Amino acid sequence: MLANVFTKSVRDRVSSGLIGALALAATLLFGLWAYKDVDISFYYDLPAAVLELMGIDPETFGVASMAYGAMYDFMGAFIVGGVAISIGAAAIAGEEQVGTFGLLLGNPLSRRDALVSKTASLVLILVLMGVFLWVSAILSAELIGVDTGGVHLGAISVALTLNGLFYGLLALAIGSWTGRRGKASGVAAGVMVLGYLGANLLPLIDQDGLAHLFPWYYYSSNSPLNNGLNMADAAVLGGLSIVCFAFAWVGIQKRDLRDKGAEVTMADRLRANPMTRKMMERIAGSARVSGITVKSASEFQGLLTVTAGIMFYMGFFIPILYNFIPTDFVEIFATFPDALIAMIGGVDMSTPAGFVTGEIFSLVGPIAIIVLLASMGARALAGEEESHTMGLLMANPVSRGEIVVKKALAMVALAVAFGATTALGTWIGSLIGGQDEISLDGIASISALLTLFGLVFGGVSLAVSAATGRRKFATWATTGVALVTWFMFTFLALTESAAAVTNFSPFQWYLGSDPLVNGISWTDAALLGGAFVALVAVSVPLFAQRDLRG
Amino acid sequence: MTDAAILTEGLTKHYGDVKALVDLDLEVRMGEVFGFLGPNGAGKTTMIRSCLDLIHPTAGKATLVGLDSHADSVEIRRHIGYLPSDLSMYGDLTGRDMITYFANLRGGVDQNYVDELADRLQADLAKKVGDLSSGNRQKVGLILAFMSRPQLIIMDEPSTGLDPLVQREFQSMMREVAIDGRCVFLSSHTLSEVQRVADRVGIIRSGHLVDVESVGDLRSKAIRSIELHFDSAVDATVFESVDGVRDVMVVDHHATMSFDGQMDALLRVATEHYTLLDVNTQEADLEEIFLEYYRQEGAAL
Numbered sequence: 001m002l003a004n005v006f007t008k009s010v011r012d013r014v015s016s017g018l019i020g021a022l023a024l025a026a027t028l029l030f031g032l033w034a035y036k037d038v039d040i041s042f043y044y045d046l047p048a049a050v051l052e053l054m055g056i057d058p059e060t061f062g063v064a065s066m067a068y069g070a071m072y073d074f075m076g077a078f079i080v081g082g083v084a085i086s087i088g089a090a091a092i093a094g095e096e097q098v099g100t101f102g103l104l105l106g107n108p109l110s111r112r113d114a115l116v117s118k119t120a121s122l123v124l125i126l127v128l129m130g131v132f133l134w135v136s137a138i139l140s141a142e143l144i145g146v147d148t149g150g151v152h153l154g155a156i157s158v159a160l161t162l163n164g165l166f167y168g169l170l171a172l173a174i175g176s177w178t179g180r181r182g183k184a185s186g187v188a189a190g191v192m193v194l195g196y197l198g199a200n201l202l203p204l205i206d207q208d209g210l211a212h213l214f215p216w217y218y219y220s221s222n223s224p225l226n227n228g229l230n231m232a233d234a235a236v237l238g239g240l241s242i243v244c245f246a247f248a249w250v251g252i253q254k255r256d257l258r259d260k261g262a263e264v265t266m267a268d269r270l271r272a273n274p275m276t277r278k279m280m281e282r283i284a285g286s287a288r289v290s291g292i293t294v295k296s297a298s299e300f301q302g303l304l305t306v307t308a309g310i311m312f313y314m315g316f317f318i319p320i321l322y323n324f325i326p327t328d329f330v331e332i333f334a335t336f337p338d339a340l341i342a343m344i345g346g347v348d349m350s351t352p353a354g355f356v357t358g359e360i361f362s363l364v365g366p367i368a369i370i371v372l373l374a375s376m377g378a379r380a381l382a383g384e385e386e387s388h389t390m391g392l393l394m395a396n397p398v399s400r401g402e403i404v405v406k407k408a409l410a411m412v413a414l415a416v417a418f419g420a421t422t423a424l425g426t427w428i429g430s431l432i433g434g435q436d437e438i439s440l441d442g443i444a445s446i447s448a449l450l451t452l453f454g455l456v457f458g459g460v461s462l463a464v465s466a467a468t469g470r471r472k473f474a475t476w477a478t479t480g481v482a483l484v485t486w487f488m489f490t491f492l493a494l495t496e497s498a499a500a501v502t503n504f505s506p507f508q509w510y511l512g513s514d515p516l517v518n519g520i521s522w523t524d525a526a527l528l529g530g531a532f533v534a535l536v537a538v539s540v541p542l543f544a545q546r547d548l549r550g
Numbered sequence: 551m552t553d554a555a556i557l558t559e560g561l562t563k564h565y566g567d568v569k570a571l572v573d574l575d576l577e578v579r580m581g582e583v584f585g586f587l588g589p590n591g592a593g594k595t596t597m598i599r600s601c602l603d604l605i606h607p608t609a610g611k612a613t614l615v616g617l618d619s620h621a622d623s624v625e626i627r628r629h630i631g632y633l634p635s636d637l638s639m640y641g642d643l644t645g646r647d648m649i650t651y652f653a654n655l656r657g658g659v660d661q662n663y664v665d666e667l668a669d670r671l672q673a674d675l676a677k678k679v680g681d682l683s684s685g686n687r688q689k690v691g692l693i694l695a696f697m698s699r700p701q702l703i704i705m706d707e708p709s710t711g712l713d714p715l716v717q718r719e720f721q722s723m724m725r726e727v728a729i730d731g732r733c734v735f736l737s738s739h740t741l742s743e744v745q746r747v748a749d750r751v752g753i754i755r756s757g758h759l760v761d762v763e764s765v766g767d768l769r770s771k772a773i774r775s776i777e778l779h780f781d782s783a784v785d786a787t788v789f790e791s792v793d794g795v796r797d798v799m800v801v802d803h804h805a806t807m808s809f810d811g812q813m814d815a816l817l818r819v820a821t822e823h824y825t826l827l828d829v830n831t832q833e834a835d836l837e838e839i840f841l842e843y844y845r846q847e848g849a850a851l
Contacts, residue, residue: 268678289643289651299642388638391604392694395632396655399624547605 005104005114009121013087017125018132019476020083024076025136027483028067032144034491034498035067065151068137068225072156074196074363075483076133077219080160081192084126084168089185091118092248093175096258111252115176119245122168130161155229162237163219167192169244177251179258186306192216193310193364201359205324215240292393292403296410300376304414307368308421311360315425318359319433322352352435353442353516360426361446362511369418369454370482373411377461378474380407381539385469385549394548401540404466408536411458419451438516445520452528453510457482459535466543506531555580555702555733556601560610563596563757570596572757573610578735580701583728585748585765586737587840593757594737595635598706602632615701628656631695635706635737637688641680645690648679652694659697667693670719685711696723703727704735709743721747741837753843760843768839773810775838777830778820779803788823792816803827 092115095101104114134157141148167188175184195216202211203221211217218233271280288298331350347362348354381404384390393403423443430438460481465474489507492498502508509528513521556578563571571593578584588594599605601612603623612619615629639648645668653659668675673689674682682690688711695703703724709717724734724747738744744751745765753760773796778784786800794811809816813831820826 289647290654292655295640295651388634388636389640391599391602391632391634392637392639392652392691393655394602394604395627395630395634395694396652397624397627397657398655402624545606548599 005109005117006120009091009118010124013090013121014125014128016086016472017083017129020079021129021132021136023476023480023483024079024133025140027075027487028137029140029143030487031067031491032140032146034487034495036144036146065226067146068151068153068156069223072133072160072225073220073223076160077163077216078192078196078367080126080129080133080164081167082189083129084122084164085171085185085188085192087122087125088168088171088173088188089175089181091115091122091172091175092252093179093181093184096175096179097181101257105257111257112249115172115248115252119169119172119248122172123165126161126164126168129164130157133157133160151225152228153225155224155227158229158234159219159224159237162234162241163216166215166237166241166244169241169248173244173248173251176248177255179255182302186302190306190310197314197364201321205321206326292398292406293410293413296376296380296407297413299379300372300410300414303372303375304417307372308418311365311368311418311422312425314360314364315422315427316429316432318356319352319426319429319435319438321359321433322355322435323433325355347511347514352430352433352437353514356426356430356435356438357446357511357514357516360422361450361516365422365450366453366482366486366507366510369415369450370457370478372418373415373454373458374461374475374478374482376411376414377458377463377478378465378471380404380411380462380465381543382465382469382471382474386471390548400544404462404536404539404543408459408462408539411455411462415451415454415458418454419447422450423447441519442516445515445518448520449510449515449525449528452525452532453506455532456506456528456535459532459539463535463539463542466539467546469546469549553580554578554613555582555584555615556735557613558597558601558610559612561597561600561607561612562609563593563600563605564608569757571600571607574754574757574759576752576759576762578733578752580733581728581731582749583724583734583736583747585744585751586735586754587739587741587744587751588737588754592754594754595706596757597754598704598735598737602626602630602704629701631698631700631703633691633695633703633705633708635710637691637710639679639687639690642678644678645673645675645682645693648690649675649693649697653697656698660699663699664693664697667696667723670723671716683711685713685716688712689716692720692723696727699730700732702733702735704737706737707739708736709738709740717743741840753840755843773808773838773842775832776807776809776816777832778805778826779828779830780805780820780824781827782824784824788819789816792819 092101095104101114105111134153137153137157138148140146170191171184171188174187175181178184195214198214199211199217199220202208202214211221215237218236222230222233224230224233267280270276289295347358349358381390384393394400398406426438426443426447427440429435430443457478461474461478464477465471468474485505486507488501488505489511493502502512506528509524513524515521515524554577556576558574558576561571561574561576562569574593574597576597586594586597596605600607601614601619603619603626606620614626617626617629619626640651643651649659649664653661653664667673668689671689671692673693674686675690677686679687679690688708692705692708695705695708709720712720721743724736727734728749734747736744736748748765750762750764751768752762780803783802784800784805786798786805789795789798789805789807792811792815794809795816796808798805798807817826817829
């Protein structure tokens with residue numbers, strides 16, 4: 001596997017692709033198993049407009065269509081896109097940042113040779129993921145005994161791959177132009193999230209034309225699972241991917257390559273300016289290195305700004321958007337049977353509070369805060385070990401337990417900032433949108449529970465990080481726990497035999513009491529807070545007992 | 551404060567079947583610079599990391615500045631400075647930020663002394679450490695290790711990337727620590743540096759401590775290199791008969807050899823057969839002693 005740049009790149013990255021595909025396949029298997037026993041007859045009673053909105057063909061609709069749709073339309077696309085972005089960002093910019101790109105180019109190899117090899121490895125890994133998901137979709141159906149007639153598994157697998165390829169190549173192109181891995185993955189992930197929101201929300205307010213501007217639209221709008229691959233959509237995604245590659249082709253040749261080094265931030269520029277130096281020294285200079293907690297928190301200012309910014313934007317936008325949804329749609333939402341409402345997180349989308357909960361707090365909020373705090377938990381301990389700074393830190397009079405606790409406190413600080421920003425955006429949006437039904441108490445309650453909910457997953461990440469010293473393990477374990485508990489909250493709630501399991505899911509503790517409407521449930525808050533404290537407490541001996549790396 | 555800066559008793563570390571450190575007994579004293587020598591993978595870093603409680607020994611114990619390396623690890627860190635090998639830092643912080651951060655964690659750091667160290671090492675503290683060359687990054691690491699005037703400074707390959715001028719200043723700094731009654735534990739491959747600054751050296755191979763000697767004793771016991779110049783061509787066999795002579799090489803009027811015997815006997819034989827014009831004797835340097843140890847121990851192990 002070390003024969004050339006292409007095979008080495010495949011070797012380095014194929015495991016993350018296959019782990020992602022495996023997690024998805026496992027969730028799909030459980031999903032099919034859970035859906036098999038669900039009475040879905042209510043779907044056939046829904047108005048034709050709703051079925052059309054949901055991309056459902058009454059002729060072919062069944063358990064398979066429902067389960068595969070739930071898996072691949074959102075989660076699958078985000079996992080494949082996320083893996084592609086991480087590979088694309090690491091391909092050129094990642095190598096530059098760790099200083100190995102110069103080493104690579106010390107051999108008889110041009111920049112563009114390296115780019116082509118890296119791109120080919122990205123394509124191969126995504127194709128492997130697509131094939132894996134396609135095969136596992138077929139095998140899962142066989143195993144569970146579900147009829148797959150009427151669903152286009154090959155088409156959804158191809159669409160997933162093409163969609164992921166675009167975001168991966170976008171990250172690759174940005175990395176090739178800037179040499180900055182963080183910028184490459186951040187911008188590509190931002191385009192993906194905004195694309196998802198734009199493609200799904202704009203049609204609700206009759207802005208279908210605007211939705212065409214978002215690449216995600218060409219993945220989801222024609223529902224390849226139910227209708228087969230739309231060649232025009234595939235051509236758009238393929239064409240955008242080629243444009244990204246061409247962009248990378250030009251970018252990598254034009255600029256000076258960077259040696260490994262630090263990124264110059266806005267704070268650095270302000271610090272260098274005599275006019276603003278004094279102020280910035282207070283804010284970003286000596287203040288941010290005053291202790292372990294502050295320094296750890298400051299390392300995540302960027303990710304906090306992006307994730308909390310998205311939440312502020314969503315919180316501000318969604319309550320106002322509700323006013324623009326045609327009454328027909330609102331009435332349609334009101335006709336949803338209880339079983340369907342349970343499936344979308346138990347929220348009644350026909351009310352402003354339900355719509356805000358569904359659009360902001362059910363999925364986007366949990367994902368954003370998990371991304372923020374799981375990254376932080378993983379980097380807190382394992383990151384220091386992997387970057388070989390733990391030895392230097394431990395040369396100071398601080399115990400291992402103290403390090404864990406101070407890193408956990410930094411996590412709390414970030415979670416609170418995230419929750420407060422979300423609450424503020426939602427409150428302002430509700431005021432401007434005139435949503436009197438949404439109270440400040442409700443907003444504070446759901447935001448507080450979201451904060452505690454995020455801390456639970458940050459705690460999982462911290463514990464795995466403490467136990468293993470490996471960032472990758474911490475990230476994947478947290479992703480796995482998030483998927484399983486989300487599955488428990490949504491799918492298992494629909495089954496009679498396993499519905500009680502829902503009570504063990506942090507999603508249930510967070511959303512089960514409908515806090516935006518009913519205010520905070522102190523029991524749920526205690527469960528979430530207790531789980532976080534327990535995870536931090538477990539992390540201390542896990543970290544203290546083992547040999548440290550780096 | 552105790553007289554022993556580092557005391558290990560039966561210190562052992564195994565990684566599965568790999569014996570990284572075997573039954574290591576070592577005493578490093580206050581008031582000395584102690585050089586710790588060994589090839590790559592000999593167990594130097596494992597020993598240091600065990601002493602610093604970064605890894606847990608499989609058996610045995612270590613005491614640093616009179617405190618137990620595991621039970622009192624936090625207290626120990628108040629009294630030590632540490633520079634790891636292959637130094638990594640927070641790339642997005644400036645050198646000054648790095649120092650401020652660790653000074654905050656440690657407490658009691660004199661900023662004037664930091665500035666003095668930065669001046670002596672010609673360190674640029676305004677730049678982000680991620681943008682510094684490895685040598686300049688190393689200077690920041692050295693300041694971190696020295697800045698609190700600790701009782702014991704442990705450094706693993708500290709001279710990496712330093713230019714000769716800065717190396718000389720760094721060596722002065724180490725000697726000053728020893729004169730001050732404190733201790734420097736220096737793990738290094740740069741034998742000339744160890745020879746110049748260390749009072750004693752410990753030699754480790756495959757996890758075993760091979761020997762601990764003062765640098766002076768080692769050199770006096772060591773083989774010297776002798777060069778003899780004659781007025782006519784000479785025969786190597788004449789010298790090979792002398793006790794302590796080995797590796798004789800003769801080129802025309804010149805003979806060179808390694809020698810660890812009585813000089814009187816060698817000169818007698820030389821002048822008996824030929825007219826000796828000049829004698830050049832060179833004391834063995836640590837590198838030769840080191841290599842000799844490994845030749846011997848390699849055969850023994």
